[in-house]
Amino acid sequence: RTRMGQNQTSIKKEKLDDLGNKTHFTQKQLKELNKQFRKESPSGTISQDEFNEAMNLMGVVDPFLQNLVFKVFDKSKTGTITFSDFVNGLSIMTKGTQEEKLKFAFEMYDLDESGYISKEEMTKILESFYKLIGPSDDNPLATFSGKKYDAPQQLVDEIFEQMDVSGDGKISLAEYQEGAIKNPDIIQGLKLFSES
Structure with a gap:
């Protein structure tokens, strides 16, 4: 024993x-x-x-x-x-490092675990975030690339326009990470996960 x-x-x-x-x-x-x-x-x-x-x-x-x-x-x-x-x-x-947090967020957004984020997946997620935070001016998700978005779908369209480099209608982890570096607003939105 x-x-x-x-x-x-x-x-x-x-x-x-x-x-x-x-x-x-x-x-x-x-x-x-x-x-x-x-x-x-x-x-x-x-x-x-x-x-x-x-x-x-x-x-x-x-x-x-x-x-x-x-x-x-x-x-x-x-x-x-x-x-x-x-x-x-x-x-x-x-x-976590910025890279780890981006991967964590990517895995959250990839609802079907396909290795890609579709517009439908991102829309569902952002709708929930909007409900959680509300459409206030200090909502880090309501602002992207210096513009304000009242509805999640508008924001999703803008994110895809900037991040879907291959134009295949979905965002890969590499595209997501690259897009986040070019668009610090995405990193700002990730602070939801780290600051309580």
Whole structure:
């Protein structure tokens, strides 16, 4: 029994080392996050309902947006979020590089996981963001390239005009990243994910 316990401890250390290499958290932060995660979720996983409750507390009450964020966190596609899934997603949202945050947002927008964002997908997302933030002047999504947009569809058309370089009616990850560098307003919109 002692030996088995030692193995479990060493696996835990290996997992923490692995997460330390893959995330922007220190070992100490990971241990604290693990402690909190285990306290809140003794089963070792978070269900979609539990995740949605947490999102509600953070002010994200739109079920569609909750599902999008859950989908990106649930890397293992099990319908639950493990500690690894949680830490990886949290790391990107709170401490991620611009490139990581762009990839995270791209994965959210790519509803059917085709590797591309269609106009329909982006319209659905922006409609939800507009509902969340409202059409106010300080809405970072309502302004793009120095112009103001009252409706999500107008904004989608402008984004596609500027970002769909290949003209195939869809945006690839490379086009999205390149477009975001050329249009800092997209980066501004991503701050929704990192500032709470």
